[in-house]
Amino acid sequence: MSQNIDPNKISLTPLTSEDLGGRRGVKAVTLDKQGRLSLSSALRLELGIAGRPAHIFVSIDLAQRVIGIVKHDAVTSVVNAAQVKVDKRGYTSGKALLDKFGLSQKSGPYKFDYVGKLDSAGADWHAFRLRSASAQ
Structure with missing residues (x-):
């Protein structure tokens, strides 16, 4: 240790996932520049689909x-809904969402923050709100 630093005056503060720019352990989704919808590992764990391909429903x-x-x-009936296949890494096509929200793929990525669970069609849906452009 340097002679100029008094070890008794050091107070270490751990870095948070926000400090690191990541969202480890946080349920979140992202629309990336490749037009993919990416589900965080925490969300995949919550859904019980971590590490394997699976099918989900997406609503908007x-x-x-x-x-x-x-x-x-998890739902008994979702009218006119198509299942979306998610690969084992948590990716699926997000092009329909880009179109619906009127977002440019080139301007991505777009981050969605976890809002909470919403009861709809007899199941708890995980809801995510699109971050404002200034918070991206």
Whole structure:
């Protein structure tokens, strides 16, 4: 240790995931520059689909800029919904969401923050709100 530093005056503060720019352990989704919807590892663990391909339903509220995600077998009936296949890394196509929200793929990535669970169609959907451009 340098002779100029008094070890008794050092007070270490751990870095948080926000400090590191990551969102480890946080349920979140991202629309990346490749047009993919990426589910965080924490969300995949919560859905029970970590490390393996699976199917989900995705819903959208354009007015609130919110998307909802639920594992396909968690709901009994979702009218006119198509299952979306997620690969083992948590990626699926997000091009439909880009189109619905009127977002440019080139301007991405777009981050969605976890809002909470919403009860719809007899299941708890995980809801995520699109971050404002200034918070991206």
